[in-house]
Amino acid sequence: MALTNFVQAINQALFEEMERDPLTFVMGEDVVLSAFGATKGLIDKFGPKRVRNTPIAEAGFVGAAVGAAMAGTRPICEVEFASFFYCAFDQVCNQAAKLRYMSGGQARLPLTFRCVFGAMGGAAAQHSETVYAQFLSVPGLKIAVPSGPADVKGLLKSAIRDDNPVIVFEHGALGRLREEIPAGDYLVPLGKAAVKRPGDNVTVVAIGAMVPKALKVADKLAKENVSVEVVDPRTLIPLDEETILASVEKTNRAVVADEGHLRGGAATDLAAMIAEKGFDFLDGPVRRVTSLDVPIPFSPPLEKAAIADEARIEAAIRELVGRR
Amino acid sequence: MALTNFVQAINQALFEEMERDPLTFVMGEDVVLSAFGATKGLIDKFGPKRVRNTPIAEAGFVGAAVGAAMAGTRPICEVEFASFFYCAFDQVCNQAAKLRYMSGGQARLPLTFRCVFGAMGGAAAQHSETVYAQFLSVPGLKIAVPSGPADVKGLLKSAIRDDNPVIVFEHGALGRLREEIPAGDYLVPLGKAAVKRPGDNVTVVAIGAMVPKALKVADKLAKENVSVEVVDPRTLIPLDEETILASVEKTNRAVVADEGHLRGGAATDLAAMIAEKGFDFLDGPVRRVTSLDVPIPFSPPLEKAAIADEARIEAAIRELVGRR
Amino acid sequence: MEQLGKELLLDLYHTMVRIRAFESRVRDLAMANEIPGFVHVSIGEEASATGVCAAMRPTDRITSTHRGHGHLIAKGGRVAQMMAEIYGKRTGYCKGKGGSMHIVDFSLGILGANGIVGAGLPIATGSALAAVIAGRDDVTACFFGDGASNEGTFHESLNLAAVWKLPVVFVCENNGFGEFTPMQTVTSVQDIAVRAKAYDIPGLIVDGNDVVEVYRNASEAIARARAGEGPTLLECKTYRWEGHVVGEQAFLGTGAYRSEQEVEEWKKRCPLIRFEKFAAESGKISAQELKKIREETEAELEAAVKFARESPLPDPSEVTDDVYQ
Amino acid sequence: MEQLGKELLLDLYHTMVRIRAFESRVRDLAMANEIPGFVHVSIGEEASATGVCAAMRPTDRITSTHRGHGHLIAKGGRVAQMMAEIYGKRTGYCKGKGGSMHIVDFSLGILGANGIVGAGLPIATGSALAAVIAGRDDVTACFFGDGASNEGTFHESLNLAAVWKLPVVFVCENNGFGEFTPMQTVTSVQDIAVRAKAYDIPGLIVDGNDVVEVYRNASEAIARARAGEGPTLLECKTYRWEGHVVGEQAFLGTGAYRSEQEVEEWKKRCPLIRFEKFAAESGKISAQELKKIREETEAELEAAVKFARESPLPDPSEVTDDVYQ
Numbered sequence A, B: 001m002a003l004t005n006f007v008q009a010i011n012q013a014l015f016e017e018m019e020r021d022p023l024t025f026v027m028g029e030d031v032v033l034s035a036f037g038a039t040k041g042l043i044d045k046f047g048p049k050r051v052r053n054t055p056i057a058e059a060g061f062v063g064a065a066v067g068a069a070m071a072g073t074r075p076i077c078e079v080e081f082a083s084f085f086y087c088a089f090d091q092v093c094n095q096a097a098k099l100r101y102m103s104g105g106q107a108r109l110p111l112t113f114r115c116v117f118g119a120m121g122g123a124a125a126q127h128s129e130t131v132y133a134q135f136l137s138v139p140g141l142k143i144a145v146p147s148g149p150a151d152v153k154g155l156l157k158s159a160i161r162d163d164n165p166v167i168v169f170e171h172g173a174l175g176r177l178r179e180e181i182p183a184g185d186y187l188v189p190l191g192k193a194a195v196k197r198p199g200d201n202v203t204v205v206a207i208g209a210m211v212p213k214a215l216k217v218a219d220k221l222a223k224e225n226v227s228v229e230v231v232d233p234r235t236l237i238p239l240d241e242e243t244i245l246a247s248v249e250k251t252n253r254a255v256v257a258d259e260g261h262l263r264g265g266a267a268t269d270l271a272a273m274i275a276e277k278g279f280d281f282l283d284g285p286v287r288r289v290t291s292l293d294v295p296i297p298f299s300p301p302l303e304k305a306a307i308a309d310e311a312r313i314e315a316a317i318r319e320l321v322g323r324r
Numbered sequence C, D: 001m002e003q004l005g006k007e008l009l010l011d012l013y014h015t016m017v018r019i020r021a022f023e024s025r026v027r028d029l030a031m032a033n034e035i036p037g038f039v040h041v042s043i044g045e046e047a048s049a050t051g052v053c054a055a056m057r058p059t060d061r062i063t064s065t066h067r068g069h070g071h072l073i074a075k076g077g078r079v080a081q082m083m084a085e086i087y088g089k090r091t092g093y094c095k096g097k098g099g100s101m102h103i104v105d106f107s108l109g110i111l112g113a114n115g116i117v118g119a120g121l122p123i124a125t126g127s128a129l130a131a132v133i134a135g136r137d138d139v140t141a142c143f144f145g146d147g148a149s150n151e152g153t154f155h156e157s158l159n160l161a162a163v164w165k166l167p168v169v170f171v172c173e174n175n176g177f178g179e180f181t182p183m184q185t186v187t188s189v190q191d192i193a194v195r196a197k198a199y200d201i202p203g204l205i206v207d208g209n210d211v212v213e214v215y216r217n218a219s220e221a222i223a224r225a226r227a228g229e230g231p232t233l234l235e236c237k238t239y240r241w242e243g244h245v246v247g248e249q250a251f252l253g254t255g256a257y258r259s260e261q262e263v264e265e266w267k268k269r270c271p272l273i274r275f276e277k278f279a280a281e282s283g284k285i286s287a288q289e290l291k292k293i294r295e296e297t298e299a300e301l302e303a304a305v306k307f308a309r310e311s312p313l314p315d316p317s318e319v320t321d322d323v324y325q
């Protein structure tokens, strides 16, 4: 079976879902030519009515996606870089997230946002940020952070079919990651974590691009008979607490690894949950491996110093298994 | 000595700092007449050049405040309700927070934002939110959440004199809270927590409007010989971890109470820090008392059900002291 | 006026009377602290909501604002469920979760009032886009104020609607103020309609207190939209008789930002009285007919308030419903 | 042209040559993967940055964009420190923290390039407000593109600057594209300058490849601003010769969104060649003088690249510096 890369997987999901439902359409900046390739070719198959280049006006087109969802269509709205969401926060946080609740359940918002995020080498502070932390505290949204081709395809397809606003965060550095994707109409449910590698000594809950990094570390430590279980939550909202806690109950040690910042970040959110609900399982503190709390710098050595990496995951694991 | 209420304290701070520095000025929607009263009278003393009603254009005037700060003045910018920040997130998160770092330290941003936040009775989802959680993960900002008149005066004055962007969150329900404020040029440093009430059995780290609630609970439980220490961080960034951890080291039990949401919220952020750095002090999990993860509903019984209150703080304390 | 049929004329009047009666009640009930939260009423501005919505089909949609009661009533909103919502009752349109600023009735194409100034413009634009995507011929009308026309969403929405020729009518109700700030002190143009030039779309100025003129102009704009000729910016010049928010006198006093005399001047241009004059002149409609409408409406409102008062509050357990589908 | 002194004319040329040389180097170095991250060059657009900044004082300020090298050089930015920054070196303007999209030189009134489209407009507006607050007479120029003119910040900033009569000049460099999207497919007007009508301010269209015309019009706009007469919207029609981002051909191929022929047509209108013709016709300036400038500039750039290459990278420990004052 052929290997598919991350971007091709997104592209497949879009083709399949647009094929499936004539009320779906894609809108965003340069989705016709598609700089990153995710929407490539859609224009030829679905035409300009359903594949729309927008003006550079995030509040306008993100808000329009919200309105289009409320008026009976199923928009798939691309925000080129996650940090451009800042220009449309009202539309996402005050409108998309709240309208169903404020209307007493009348509003239906079958709405999917896609964005590229994360450090991808010298893109600097305004193009390297991990923005999902800012959405964690906004009830009404769902948040998916796929770590590989199969997951991004399955999660994106589920997101498009979901009747709530879902934001799919696609890490820019995963673009060329390749793997096999199960044939057919492959769906990954929102809210189901995946144990990417079973282990006994320590649980590493890894998010997005940290999953392949955690797996590398797990391979390395296996040679030293340190058995690492890698759990990928896959969606941050809804969160599969059960799978995460079951793993920690088994290993009694937890590291949470995320590329976002420490303060108010996703790693902090999961660590607090594990530390509270898994208190009686834990032999040591839940260690958080995150990027430094600085804007992401441009220069490669600085960027490397800022971003969470294998070395920090490894150090956190060693510290935990080394305790008593 | 006279009692001063929360809004009067803000007003005093503004008069004193505008008096002190001719390069300070106030801008925002209806700051001339001042719906909440915080900027009342400034126009008469400082005139229309330094007290400016803006158009309803948050991105524009918040961004203008950023530019004015970079160009040698010291803006005090009011955003009427915290949730209107969503309309200006780029200006706060991508510009104000990052410009100093991205410029290698060249940009100086003596910039203060003030906003009213929180549930104040039937204001509904778009006017009741606790938005500071969304700023916790944005390095470069400072965040103050005063819990009473003296603190809001002292913190706001420090914020105005600080050369970094500081957001002061003023809880709308504290407006009429009255207390004595020390005479003279009263400053409260950013980054210094306050032990609002000493105790031995359990630490309640309470934020903003949860502080008076926590103190009420502490009074009540004192009668049952449960001694509660109430710690008010006062600023979330910078965070006085030392004072918080010292308290937990003494009490071995911690509750964090915040009006924000649970997922990705400030209570979760502080709880994760305490659980990790205070792991060896803790006799039980750090309990988080927050509002429910729902948009804040309009109807009073629903709002009451959604918002963190004394009863939940009390229950969390009882559960912890009841353990083993 | 002649061209308009009597039934339509009576409907226009009935709607304006209903809005006036509803808002007067809400104002009084809010002053009596029977209603929680902030309420914003549009007394004196009834003609714009009425004229625009009368030109729409049931399958057409609107977006509204924080000052939305009139728009909702004009689009067919049921006053009893509106009142119950404003009371925070379970029988309200939003089961008490929304309140005055968030009333929605999807079955009537009312996408909602909104607490965020300018938020309705992109939503209305997207609603119009949905019609194009789905191949339907429905039109969306977007109500917003003079203050909202300074928000970036105004610019981004009108540009988007113009380049995509979307079936949407942008209705600016220019009542001269944003909260307590006179429009001209924060707005670079005298007429918001001028801004249509920035999008190469028609910009019309109408007397917002003349329901028939509003109806006529809205009908043309809606017809253009339905025909695929794109958006129109329709500015209705009007005035807010009451405070920005009910009860503002308590903290501002009166005359804080406008003279009593200015308010009185505008009250002389009351859209209802004006219509009554037209009706009399037209000879088509008798004073009795109008009186009957007013009386029926009073009874209707009496019943609505009774319904709201007697309805149950939501149960606290409902707080977690409706966050997700 | 006659009215302009020879020294000024030579300066204009020198600046354009310096921009062209700098950007050509950056393009080549980026293609050779010597430079990390994205780079956007403005080759073909040198006249607008040059003409506007030549009309400014050292104490005046500018805001720039993701395509900012030209603006920075025109305002006096030192090419060695710019190049070092683009290389991510400690000797760069931002100690390597910013890179191509974030170069700043406060000492020269350069408030910064910006990676966010449209973000410079409110900042420039605030910079102009600061002059008013502080009682200074400096002016701020704000560079942005045709694409940025569709952002809400454009609308909010121009309205704010207009109502407060702020000393700012909004310079729209209309190069016909936003990334790979032709301007007319996403912009409701042919001329961005038309949008000045929405703010009741002057809107001027100039040939953005004619440095002298840009200089003249910018001088007038800046004089108006300095005199307290408020903002101007100055649209410079120009064209981007290179890709939106250096290296885009690798993923788009060539001719993906515009024809080679269109590009060639515009290259005929090269602002440098055009100036050279003017100079020759004027008789005031000899070919030798221009040649000398080009040669000096080549040497200057050679030295800048050498400086950048030989400069040290920042030490990882510097990563936590400069977050807070």
Ligand SMILES: Cc1ncc(C[n+]2csc(CCOP(=O)(O)OP(=O)(O)O)c2C)c(N)n1
Pocket (backbone or CB within 6 Å): B029, B056, B058, B080, B084, B087, C066, C067, C115, C116, C117, C118, C144, C145, C146, C147, C148, C149, C175, C177, C178, C179, C244
């Ligand atoms: C984004 C945002 N900013 C500010 C407010 C506070 N606010 C509520 S209504 C209002 C005035 C709106 O003026 P206008 O658009 O003219 O409508 P009007 O109230 O006159 O009907 C303001 C500033 C808000 N609700 N949302």
Ligand SMILES: Cc1ncc(C[n+]2csc(CCOP(=O)(O)OP(=O)(O)O)c2C)c(N)n1
Pocket (backbone or CB within 6 Å): A029, A056, A058, A080, A084, A087, D066, D067, D115, D116, D117, D118, D144, D145, D146, D147, D148, D149, D175, D177, D178, D179, D244
């Ligand atoms: C808010 C925001 N949206 C989108 C982008 C991605 N982007 C970078 S440059 C660009 C095109 C800008 O076009 P224009 O303003 O005409 O400037 P030009 O590149 O033509 O000089 C876009 C869409 C961005 N950086 N910021």
Ligand SMILES: [Mg+2]
Pocket (backbone or CB within 6 Å): C145, C146, C147, C173, C174, C175, C176, C177, C178, C179
């Ligand atoms: Mg108004």
Ligand SMILES: [Mg+2]
Pocket (backbone or CB within 6 Å): D145, D146, D147, D173, D174, D175, D176, D177, D178, D179
């Ligand atoms: Mg352009």
